[in-house]
Structures are given as C-alpha cells and as structure tokens.
Amino acid sequence: MERSLSTLLKEQGLRAVNVDAGAHKDLPAFFSSTNSDDTVFFVHNIEKSFSDALQYLNFKRENLVEDQVKAVFWVTGEELSRISREAPDFFAFRNRVVEFMELPHVGETRPALVEFVLETEYKSLYEIKRSIELKENLLSELSAETEISGYLLGSLGNLYRQIGLYEKSIDCSEKALKIAQEMGNRQNAVAYLGNLGMVYYVLGQVEEAIKYYEDALVIGEEIRDPKIISFCEKNLGSLKNLEINDRL
Numbered sequence: 161m162e163r164s165l166s167t168l169l170k171e172q173g174l175r176a177v178n179v180d181a182g183a184h185k186d187l188p189a190f191f192s193s194t195n196s197d198d199t200v201f202f203v204h205n206i207e208k209s210f211s212d213a214l215q216y217l218n219f220k221r222e223n224l225v226e227d228q229v230k231a232v233f234w235v236t237g238e239e240l241s242r243i244s245r246e247a248p249d250f251f252a253f254r255n256r257v258v259e260f261m262e263l264p265h266v267g268e269t270r271p272a273l274v275e276f277v278l279e280t281e282y283k284s285l286y287e288i289k290r291s292i293e294l295k296e297n298l299l300s301e302l303s304a305e306t307e308i309s310g311y312l313l314g315s316l317g318n319l320y321r322q323i324g325l326y327e328k329s330i331d332c333s334e335k336a337l338k339i340a341q342e343m344g345n346r347q348n349a350v351a352y353l354g355n356l357g358m359v360y361y362v363l364g365q366v367e368e369a370i371k372y373y374e375d376a377l378v379i380g381e382e383i384r385d386p387k388i389i390s391f392c393e394k395n396l397g398s399l400k401n402l403e404i405n406d407r408l
Contacts, residue, residue: 162202162234174200174230182208188220191229201231207239211246218247225253241290285323292319310339314348317355321362329359350376350388354395361399370399 166176175198182205184190191201206213217224224231235243244251299312317333320326337352357372373396380388 165232166202169200174198176200176202179203179231180208181206181213185209185212186216186220187213187231188216188223188229191231192223192227195227195229197228199230201229203231203233206233206235206243210242214243214247214250217243217250221250221253224250237291238287241294244294288319288323292316292323295319306339307343310336310343310345310348313339314352314355317352321355321359326359326363330356333359346379346383347385350379350385353379354391357395366399366402370396373399 162176169176177194177199179187179190179201181187181203187203194201223229233243295312295316299309299316313332313336317329317331317336320329320332333352333355337349337356340346340348340352353372353376357369357376360366360369360372373392377389377392377396380392
C-alpha cells in the first residue's frame with residue numbers, strides 16, 4: 161500500500177519521506193526542519209512515542225498549518241482511537257482518514273485505499289463499539305461528501321451486524337447501497353447486498369436473504385467477477401436448501 165501511494169505521489173511531483181516517530185517525538189519540529197513544498201511525510205511507529213508525540217502534535221498543531229505540512233500517519237485502528245482521545249485538537253485538523261480494506265491482488269485495478277471503511281479484524285466488543293463511535297462521528301462531519309459517506313455507511317452496516325444491531329445494520333447498508341448504485345460503483349454495491357443478505361439470513365427471513373444474494377449475483381455476472389459469482393452461488397445454494405427444508 162505504501163509503495164503504491166509513493167508511486168502515485170511521485171507522479172504528482174511529490175516525494176515521500178519516512179519518519180520514525182519513535183526517534184522523533186517532537187514531530188512538528190522535525191516537519192518544520194525538513195519540510196518543503198514537494199514533501200509528504202510518512203510517519204511510522206507513533207506508538208513508540210506515546211504519549212509525548214501526541215502532546216507535541218496537539219500543542220504545536222498550528223505549526224503544521226503554518227508550514228503547510230503534508231503528512232500520512234500509518235496507524236492501527238486502536239492507535240487512531242487513542243490519537244482522537246489524547247490529541248483531539250490535532251485530530252480535528254485531519255484532512256482524511258483512510259483505512260485498508262484488504263491487500264489488492266496483483267493486477268487488481270480497483271483502488272487500494274478507501275475512506276475509513278470495512279475492518280473485519282476487531283477482536284473485542286470494545287474495539288467494535290469504538291470503531292462505530294469514531295465512524296459515526298466522521299459520518300456526521302462528512303455527510304456532504306457522498307462517496308465517503310457511502311463507504312462509512314457500508315462499514316457501519318457490517319459493524320452493527322457483528323454486534324447484533326440488525327435494524328441499524330439494515331438501515332446503514334440500504335443507504336450505502338443507494339449511494340453505490342447512484343455512483344455506479346458495482347463492487348461496493350455487491351458488498352452491501354451481501355451484508356443485507358447475511359442480516360436477513362440471521363433474522364430467519366430466508367426469502368429476503370435470497371433476493372439480495374441474487375441481486376449481487378447478477379452484478380457479479382455482469383462484471384464477470386468469478387469471486388463474486390462463486391460467493392453468491394455458494395450462499396444461494398445453502399439458502400435455497402434451507403428454504404426447501406423449511407417447507408417440508
């Protein structure tokens with residue numbers, strides 16, 4: 161991901177400079193001493209300098225604006241949550257929050273970065289709830305940005321499903337699906353249809369679940385995506401067998 165982003169920046173005449181936050185706790189001072197119009201800082205290992213680095217970032221946040229610093233902070237979801245709590249003024253200065261949904265396959269053409277979207281590796285209820293809180297806050301701030309809102313709603317649909325809040329999951333996924341359809345983003349539409357199918361399956365509404373997976377299968381066949389086709393056919397097979405057994 162980092163190499164891909166570096167390549168894109170280079171194409172725009174920008175250079176990426178790696179910064180080890182563990183060695184440079186006063187990041188604003190380091191940025192000021194090294195900054196130039198064509199520099200984008202890639203900040204790593206910020207967890208090694210907690211909480212000093214957060215204090216410097218929070219108290220010297222104005223310096224970043226004055227020097228027009230361009231920086232990318234590579235952090236985990238847990239680290240991002242800590243930054244939002246312990247350096248709220250700095251966090252408010254952010255331009256974008258981006259999350260990796262998955263590693264792209266070789267030759268894959270869809271974007272490797274999406275706006276703080278799906279995360280499926282949460283290990284605790286606390287982490288899921290914290291992510292929901294953060295993403296709901298971001299959604300309220302970015303409501304005017306349709307594409308980002310769609311990504312956030314899709315992510316929230318998945319997260320709410322994971323903790324059993326199915327009505328909220330359906331609401332978010334339906335809104336995300338509408339945005340994806342309006343923008344012609346079929347890959348995202350499939351993801352949201354799949355989540356809706358899973359929710360209705362859990363609720364015992366098999367016919368409704370089948371409907372959503374069939375819609376997803378149509379898209380998969382239209383864009384000739386073997387992964388989507390295989391996934392949908394497998395789930396439809398299981399659901400239709402379940403439907404038959406229920407009728408017997």
